[in-house]
Amino acid sequence: MNDPLQEFREAMRLAGLLPSEAIEADGLLHRFHADGDRSGTRNGWYCLHTDGRAAGIFGSWKTGFRSTWAADGKRLNDAEHEAFAELIRAARTKAQAERRAEHEARAIEARAIWAAAGTANPTHPYLIAKGVQAHDLRQAGWALVVPLFDIHGMLWNVQRIMPDGDKRFRPGRAGGLFSPIGDLTDPALLLICEGWATGATLFEESGHPVLCAMNAGNLLPVAKAARAAWPAAELLICADNDRKTEGNPGLTAARAAAKETGARLAVPEFPEGAAGSDFNDLANLRRAAR
Template sequence: MSIHDTIDQFRDAMRDAGITPPDVIEADGQLRRFHVQGDKPGSRNGYFVLHLDGRPAGMFGNWKTGLRSTWAADGKRMSDAERETFSRLIEAARLKAQAERRAEHEARATEARAEWAAAVPADPAHPYLIRKGVRPHNLRQRGGLLIVPLFDCYGLLWNVQRIQADGGKRFKPGRAGGLFSPLGDLRDPATILICEGWATGATLHEEAGHPVLCAMNAGNLLPMATAARSAWAGADLVICADNDRHTEGNPGVTYATAAAKATGAKLILPEFPEGVPGSDFNDVAMLRRKGGRHE
């Protein structure tokens, strides 16, 4: 079998396992990392190692999903010695990648903390706050940008989100999963509300009075709820979903339901009259303030 055929078979095995192989496969026995389609830009969660000495064999996987698979050219199982060698190589690379990611997150957190320290309390007349009908609470501001702090459950600030006057939002590169922007007193709370966006959280806090954790996006609801369940074990958790009823699959409700089931939290959804736009609890509040008018 030619080298080209061997590499093609290895690619096919990766595809069969659900991993899109990288453009270049180096068959040198060294572990290679690559970007997995659909992952965050710049991430390299995919890996493979392939050698051609003796019997061609290799291993590949995805650190993010936990997938790991072996391959051998003759279709037979890898020997124990081959598997052990590859496994040691992959584990060492995984630990190195984790250390690199931690160092990157720490560096980005230092930048975010400096930006937060340099900002001033947000202006209540900021166009975004006026449009959303909420107070600034703990937000800060630099120029025309609102600065939203993102903490972990230990109170450490890791990142910030910037909100422009027109509502455009952008995160700084760095850690995002499991972080939240808090509203209210979290010292021994009886009930904690968990939602997606900051304006939604501000609305919920102002109207219900409970502390709120803003996960910032639907995909972070489960990590955030899991962290909250551990940090505030005695509190009742309530997931306040976005009702993305006009989006296929309704991701707001789908992710919120999964988070509620996994953590034993309650789940509530915003409801809207037929034909009225809106998806979150801030939209509900703004509609109510307008007397239910559809504008």
């Protein structure tokens, strides 16, 4: 006799969304960590009942994937679909509230770290290695503290940069946040890049304000936020040219962000055989060649 729980589990496995813990067939929605997602997240979800006709649904809130399953192989009927949909709506609302509460708690911690930190030492090894000024960074012990704001000027998180360049992100909100360099009062031209040192170089060489998105995946959320906050500003996405990495993720993400927000695109070009990928690397190469 077929085991509905095992069949449901196999359907999830084939979709790449198998939870590590045992599956509960109690008709309630369960969340779990999906392979490949950031540690601590619970974007995977499922619901399975075995009363009457065994049926279930599962998916990922991160990717938007969703799939249904029924023991007899037939499609769910309208009543089953509506029951599952209502359960998912309620669970999503609860998860969003939990995530907001967690982000707010983490933001309080980040603001305390920022408030306790002192002025950054301009001779910090990371600043010397990158050839940039400290601007508005702060320092806690040996770590530089990089603030991450939203478009309303609210600090939600911080990044620590160690003397050897190791970057340590704290858990909490990240999407759409940026570290600003320069005056954001009615900018005519606003530059958007990945890393903080790249942003410092761009500001020092151009004089235009910069939003440091901190990673390629955050370029588009930051560009969208900037377009909404400063609609009169011209946006310039300053890409990382990851030409030695398959698919060039920095340039790919920058192109997508520029296309979707109507921004211009700037790409650092390196001499043949030269190392480096971003505008800070390019500036240091030029300095070394003088």
